[in-house]
Amino acid sequence: MSGPDEPAVPNASESPAGLAVADLAAAQEQGLAGFEAATTLDALAAARTGHLGDRSPLARARKAIGSLPGPQKADAGKRVNAVAGALQAVYDRRRGELERERDERVLVEEAVDVTVVPSRPLGGRHPLTTLSERVVDVFVAMGWELAEGPELEHEWFNFDALNFLPDHPARQMQDTLFVEPEGSGLLLRTHTSPVQVRSMLDRRPPIHVVCPGRVYRADALDATHSPVFAQVEGLCIDEGITMAHLRGTLDHLASALFDEGSGEGLTTRIRPNYFPFTEPSAEIDLQCFACRGASAVEGAEPCRVCSSEGWIEWGGCGMVNPAVLVAGGIDPERYSGFAFGMGLDRALMFRHGITDIRDFYEGDQRFTLALGREA
Amino acid sequence: MRVPVSWLRSLVPGLTAPAEEIAGALVRLGLEVEQVHRVGHDISGVVVGEVLDVEELTGYKKPVRFCHVSVAPAGAPSRIHEVVCGATNFAPGDRVAFATPGAVLPGDFRIATRQTYGRTSDGMICSGAELGASEESGGILVLAPDAPLGADVVELLALRDEVLDIAVTPDRGYQLSVRGVARETATAFGLPLADPALAEAPAPDAGGHPVVLAAADCDRFVARVVHGFDPTATSPAWLQRRLLLAGMRPVSLAVDVTNAVMLELGQPLHAYDRAALSGAIVVREAEPGERLRTLDGQERTLAGGELLITDDSGPIGLAGVMGGGPTEITATTTEILLEAAHFSPTSIARTARRHRLPSEASRRYERGVDPALPSAAAEAAVRLLVELGGATAGAVTDLGTSAAAPVLALPLDAAGRLAGRDYAPDVVRRRLEDVGCAVTGTDPLQVVPPSWRPDLTGTAELIEEVLRLEGYDTIPVVLPRAPAGRGLTPQQRLRRTASRALAATGLVEVVLPPFVTPEVLDVLGGGMQAPRLLNPLSAQEALLRPTLLPGLLGAAVRNVSRGLPDVAIFETGHVFIGAGTSVPAPGVSGPPTPEQRAELDAALPRQPRHVGVVLAGRRASWQAAISAVADLGLALGLVVEPRAVAHGPFHPGRSAELLLGGRRVGVAGELHPRVIAALGLPARSCAAEANLDLLVETAAAAGPPPAPLVSHFPPANVDIAVVVDEVVPAADVEAALRDGAGPLLEAIALFDVYTGPQVGPGRRSLAYALRLRAPDRTLTDADVLAARDAAVAEAGRRTGAALRS
């Protein structure tokens, strides 16, 4: 093999080919120049073959040592080795440099547009599910139980036991969806209160249960009405339970759900109202979590969450009517209790600014994905 | 109930607070004041006019009149306007409210001269609604004939007022009267009430109109004869105005008087043309099939049991709901019989509901009318007919008595014990007296509720009155302490796990109404028995879902139609299977017996919770549908295995039933092309449905799993490829390999399926990777070979598998 880097052998008179001092010096110099001149690993490998390979001048010189007389062999060997060592060191250094360059170049070449990220299709849970779990967690943390019951109910649980007298207008207040056979009293529950009745029958006081679930009314679907919606109710029965306990529980729930991290707490207020199953009965208003009531003052910044009322209508509550305790098998002389209920859809609507209740029940993936984050 | 504030003030002398303040005070006492209407404050230029002549314009789709209206007082220079009008309830000579050009009506509606229907219209004849005096337009407002021409109508009718619009809860019938609201107002402001129900009526006499009470649901009936009524007499402006502001339309003096007394006192009254009556009035229950033409002109067939007012001619009125046509007051009536009665609330409620006839009277009766009122109310009406209609009071009939109010014993501290704060004894007593109770005794108090509060039936109701009048805001705020709890049940925890696991695999949760059509169930294969609604919102969607698929498939179509072609949704929820049965409802005087309870529960259709999944577009694959449930099973610690089966809505070759320990828990796969076409789904849409309750119960019953043997010895990996008939399920081959390999097998996975010339037609090659490991030693080649041979042998025995050469 002969290449551009193959050195000429100028000094052959005194020593065998290539072993002359000048020859070795030339081999070393040319080798060094060849290695330094290599700018790629491939070129460096070629230079190595030329200057350190089997057919390089140095290799030929090493072979020529054998033809020298004995006493000169050792000396010539030393000189050849010295040159080979020097060349190898330069080669190693140069290879290290070129490898680092290559590695760095590869990193540059492998650069990508990090903004192009194909996303794995995301799942998500419906906001009614996550809110329901949050409410339940607030109560479970206080030692309450989660109680459940059927959605298709008998009117004894949905009305009779809750002190809705037959033919009383209150029974018509709740537009009920009835189920065949006619006259069977089967219906889709109009509230989760039948679960309270079942809880009273299944447990002995003290009773502390929270009951979330789907409920139904014969309301045609529009922006503010849905025949199916979600509610959560709570029932607390023990000796000595008072309306003060009801207020305490409502304030705690309000703060736990809507006081997002401020730590100041939120209050509720109750206004007299009528429900057959509670006496006294009240409406629950939630202090506006957005303006905390500040918008209700004349001249203040208006608030979209509460329409500058300062309060948001939240649900209903009251002290359990003694007639309900009796139907539930609980002695009203010994025990008293409170109950409350509120719409979960409604809570989500004012919390997130949802304006159309239909969005909850149309199964549009965008709705869940936007609101269904765990919290 | 619309309560004009001026009317309220007339019953609460000394009430000077502005309307908004009155509304606020009533809200704090629990009255639901929905709105305070301001009436007449933005009206100008409306004067009394007289219609001179009426020309009916023809050739238009609706009646159009062209009239001349004079607005000049007598003796003043003539001021005649021509005007086009669309109403027809007036005649030449009538005095009307006329908006002259330049007038302003509510809503900044400015009246100007304009051309219409080919004529000049130089003003407008106003209805009550256009003057903001009533809710609905009942045509033109015809004024009293003595209304002075040219007078300002707002002044004349004293239209400037505020009206409280109050939503009355079902227990508080007394609030359907100005009197009832006035009592609350007087309490709120600490003022005396001028009770309008104190008019003393003359004693009944022998000459009264004969009345027979033949039904238990009527316990009081007052009938008053009025002679010599002037049928041409009209309601004075103040009376018309009160009715208009309260949302009723003036009709005629006799009818207006009965309505005004009803609004003020809450006692419905009915006026009969006495000349049209024949014989005694009998109050009785209807026989099935009896007929009656009511005031609204409807001919009604009675179901039987409705409370009726009858005379010798038959039914003349649906008691407490609506009078009959033939005996109503007419333009020539001079002899009037006034009825003021008390009927059972439930009877009236039933009748009004059955005949879909909610009336001002029935709304009051079904909430409970003061049974002590009939006599005073009739007297008030008679006095007005005498005063305004030139009549003379005739004989009095007064039958029946109302049941005595109960005496309730209220321990003095009961209110405080329920509220969680103390109330002074005199506060309790005073608050009960404020609502009209008679209070005697010391402790317990002996409380007799007033006749107008039939809702005060027990101590709880009395306590509510004390608490609400003292203010709910004075009740302290105390968090109750529950016994230490156990948290959620295992089932409840597992259901949360399931929901999270489904979302974690990329599925989007939806919540859908459970109403489905019979047609969609037929499309899905039929054979499902679903409960049927008696009063569905839509006649089509009359069934309750026995499967989650109809709703999910509908939602998938909706997503696609909204430009979201890739659908991956799930729902968990109750399905309804089978039909319910009728069982008698137990009473409520105590809890149901265990037998009654069991009977009630057995009457309900089964309602298991299901989980359903639908995949469409790029998310759809039969494998993904099956894994959705299989992965859910894994998240719950369960192994759910597919087995090929042709099932209703699914592609017969691309669907599976899902087995849990050999028991079927669900189905999954690609939908049948027929279903896809019928429902308009994207091609190759897939679905899965499983019984979530069964999965959760099985997982909950499984108990804590045993610890795995985590061997630290090296594994031996061995691949096995076998050739089987194409129809042999891979799952069967895998099960055989697993069983054959024995206890050394740690894991097995299918990694290649090959069909083609190398294995021949009708055959396929299945390649499995097995990981073998021993708990106590490093495996030898001999161990591995033995396990491999045993696995292949077992697969060969069960499935005919041969080692691929």
Ligand SMILES: [Zn+2]
């Ligand atoms: Zn606000």
